[in-house]
Amino acid sequence: MQNIQNMQKDETAEKKRELLRELPSMDKLLALDAVTPFESRIGREAVKSILTETLDEERQALLAGKTREVNRLRIERRALELLRERAASSLKRVINATGVVIHTNLGRSILADAATNAVREIASGYGTLEYSLKEGERGHRNAHVEWLLRQTTGAEAGIVVNNNAGAVVLALAALAKGREVIVSRGELVEIGGSFRIPEIMAFSGAELVEVGTTNRTRASDYERAITDQTAMLLKVHPSNYRIEGFCEQPGREELAELARRHGLVFMEDLGSGTLIDLAELAGLPGEPSVGDCIRKGVGLVTFSGDKLLGGPQIGCLVGQADLIEKLRKNPFARALRVDKMTLAAFDATLRLYLENRTREIPTLAMLAKETSALRSEAVALARRLRNFFAQREKNGKSALSARIVVVKTRDAVGGGAFPQTELPGWGVAFSIAQYGSAARLTRILRNGRYPVVTGIEADALVFHVRTLTPQDPKHICDAFADIFGLLDG
Ligand SMILES: *Cc1c(COP(=O)(O)O)cnc(C)c1O
Numbered sequence: 001m002q003n004i005q006n007m008q009k010d011e012t013a014e015k016k017r018e019l020l021r022e023l024p025s026m027d028k029l030l031a032l033d034a035v036t037p038f039e040s041r042i043g044r045e046a047v048k049s050i051l052t053e054t055l056d057e058e059r060q061a062l063l064a065g066k067t068r069e070v071n072r073l074r075i076e077r078r079a080l081e082l083l084r085e086r087a088a089s090s091l092k093r094v095i096n097a098t099g100v101v102i103h104t105n106l107g108r109s110i111l112a113d114a115a116t117n118a119v120r121e122i123a124s125g126y127g128t129l130e131y132s133l134k135e136g137e138r139g140h141r142n143a144h145v146e147w148l149l150r151q152t153t154g155a156e157a158g159i160v161v162n163n164n165a166g167a168v169v170l171a172l173a174a175l176a177k178g179r180e181v182i183v184s185r186g187e188l189v190e191i192g193g194s195f196r197i198p199e200i201m202a203f204s205g206a207e208l209v210e211v212g213t214t215n216r217t218r219a220s221d222y223e224r225a226i227t228d229q230t231a232m233l234l235k236v237h238p239s240n241y242r243i244e245g246f247c248e249q250p251g252r253e254e255l256a257e258l259a260r261r262h263g264l265v266f267m268e269d270l271g272s273g274t275l276i277d278l279a280e281l282a283g284l285p286g287e288p289s290v291g292d293c294i295r296k297g298v299g300l301v302t303f304s305g306d307k308l309l310g311g312p313q314i315g316c317l318v319g320q321a322d323l324i325e326k327l328r329k330n331p332f333a334r335a336l337r338v339d340k341m342t343l344a345a346f347d348a349t350l351r352l353y354l355e356n357r358t359r360e361i362p363t364l365a366m367l368a369k370e371t372s373a374l375r376s377e378a379v380a381l382a383r384r385l386r387n388f389f390a391q392r393e394k395n396g397k398s399a400l401s402a403r404i405v406v407v408k409t410r411d412a413v414g415g416g417a418f419p420q421t422e423l424p425g426w427g428v429a430f431s432i433a434q435y436g437s438a439a440r441l442t443r444i445l446r447n448g449r450y451p452v453v454t455g456i457e458a459d460a461l462v463f464h465v466r467t468l469t470p471q472d473p474k475h476i477c478d479a480f481a482d483i484f485g486l487l488d489g
Contacts, residue, residue: 019062022070026051029079038083050086054079094451095472095479099425099464101366102272102415104192106453108306108313109363109415110469111345115311118348119341129340142328144343148350152275153290155301155318159327160346161336164304165195167315168269171300172204172232174330175265175323179231181206184217186243187236191271191416197236206231215243219250219258226262233259235298237271239416252288256297265323266299272417273303273316275353282367284418290318299323305342307415310363311349312342366466367413371424377465378406378426381473385428388477392485400484401433403460411466423466431460432484448482450475 029035029051030044038047058075061067094106102108111119122129132139142159149158161167172181181201188210190196201208209230211221222233233255252268259266270293279285287308293301300323305314315336317327327333338346349361358364382404389402411425412418435441438456445452445461452475455462463476 016062016065019068019070020059023055023058023062024072024075026055029054029076032076032079034076034080035083038087042087046086047083050082051079054082092451094446094453095469095475096467097427097452097454097463097465097472097476099409099411099423099427099455099466100414101363101411101423101467102307102413102417103467104415109310109361111312112310112349112352112360112362114352114360115345115348118344122344123341127340129343141337141340141343145347145350148347148354149316149318152350152353153294153301153318155290155294155320157321157324158316158318159324159333160305160338160343161315161317161333162338163313164269164271164273164302164315165200166332166336167302167317168200169204170327170330170332170336171267171302171317172201172206173332174327175267175300176204176206176231178205179207180209180227180229181232181234182209182211182222182225182230183234183236184212184221184249185210185214186212186217186247186249187234187238189236189238189241191239215245215247217249219254222250222255223258226264230262230264232265232267235266235268237269239271240419242420252293252296252298256299259299260297266297267319268293268298268301270301270303272307272309272415273301274308276358276364278308278367281358281364284367284413284421287418290316294319304415305346305349308363308413308417309349310361312345314338314342314346362469367423369466371426374426374465375406377468377473378428378463381463381465381468381476382406382428384473384477385430385480388480389484397485403429403431403433405429405460407457407462409455409462409464409466411464425464425466427455427462427464429457429460429462444483445479448479450479452476452479 026048030047035047054075057078058067058070062070096103096106128139130139130141131137145160146158149155149160161170183197188197198208207229209225211217211225235252235255256266270290272287274287274289275291276289278287290301290303298319300317300319302315302317303309305311305316317324352358352360359368385402385404389400393399405428407427407429409425409427411423413421413423431438432441435444438459438461441461442454442456445454455464
């Protein structure tokens with residue numbers, strides 16, 4: 001029995017060795033007509049490394065028994081696919097047809113024109129990043145946005161760093177290192193996997209003291225936990241989750257008063273952090289603005305620049321001048337400083353708030369869009385797509401049975417804000433019998449010249465129009481022309 005098994009093993013091992021010998025050689029692949037143009041573009045060494053990668057992949061698949069024969073054509077196709085992939089940047093612009101406005105995977109907020117223009121201007125030349133034209137000497141990079149932050153939030157002072165996670169780390173390290181920070185058990189949250197309050201706390205060198213319960217925490221819970229080691233009361237926005245029902249958290253005024261009485265810092269990680277009343281702008285109630293928190297006595301507020309604010313990735317810290325001064329002096333502030341492109345984009349975005357031009361901020365405009373306007377856009381997109389297929393048939397291509405229907409959609413704010421709120425939207429449902437499942441169609445659309453990311457519902461693709469930019473409908477048609485125009489049938 002043992003022997004028979006061994007013999008079978010030897011046989012399969014021999015068969016595998018034979019298959020490995022059948023793999024095409026590097027020289028054969030290098031000589032392919034489709035491969036040679038890549039050599040002049042990215043160099044022979046880079047092409048060879050990509051071909052080696054392809055052959056290694058194939059070798060592993062054969063050894064693992066995942067492939068049982070050497071298919072030369074398939075290997076060549078895979079090699080070309082990898083070459084094309086590596087020769088172009090994988091950081092590409094895409095069309096967001098998901099209806100999720102602050103789509104974290106797709107880069108959160110898109111910038112206002114004023115902000116992208118400012119980035120281009122400052123990035124393509126030298127600038128006043130750390131230079132004062134008035135004095136003709138060294139200036140401070142934070143100075144460019146501090147006045148704007150004070151103006152838009154009502155805070156005494158402000159500083160910006162790379163992102164909000166960095167802002168929280170900086171604040172904890174500068175104000176509570178080696179001391180205790182009191183947090184409600186209902187606010188010990190994880191945001192997007194890598195940001196977990198207990199871990200951030202440990203990393204910053206502050207000691208977490210949990211109080212209350214998951215659903216209810218009172219001011220007296222905080223007060224009982226205060227010792228001579230306490231540095232801070234920390235409030236954290238639960239962002240991507242909600243506790244509902246029998247629940248309670250003390251008000252900001254109450255905690256501010258408690259912190260004042262005990263000489264503690266009262267900080268709030270607001271997460272998204274809006275600068276305006278979203279109830280008024282977009283019918284989204286219940287979210288305090290940064291200014292609200294400052295007015296209620298929060299000593300230090302941290303928030304992101306690229307969530308509800310609608311700017312670039314940045315982390316803001318605003319509040320009492322003495323606290324901001326301590327942050328400024330901490331070495332982390334230097335390690336987390338922002339670059340000139342980010343500052344330019346942020347400055348331009350804040351100016352839109354200052355000048356009451358918030359409608360020019362795409363995130364806010366998309367959130368505020370009227371349902372009737374969305375419906376008109378969906379109707380127009382559907383008409384465009386139908387025209388495309390009609391034209392295609394006129395050109396003599398055989399008919400594809402495309403189903404194009406204007407539908408209601410459920411859109412979302414995204415970015416961990418308003419997780420329970422559905423935004424009523426409109427879109428176009430699309431399917432083609434010849435292309436089988438919606439999953440297959442989305443894969444094709446994702447990999448075209450204008451990659452489109454869509455929703456799927458009831459085995460149809462759904463283009464949510466809320467998150468489309470003005471040029472996107474045309475690009476969707478161009479993508480369709482690439483995909484369906486060339487293939488016949
Ligand atoms: C999103 C979020 C963060 C992380 O902010 P980034 O800007 O992504 O670093 C931290 N805290 C809260 C409460 C958040 O919602």
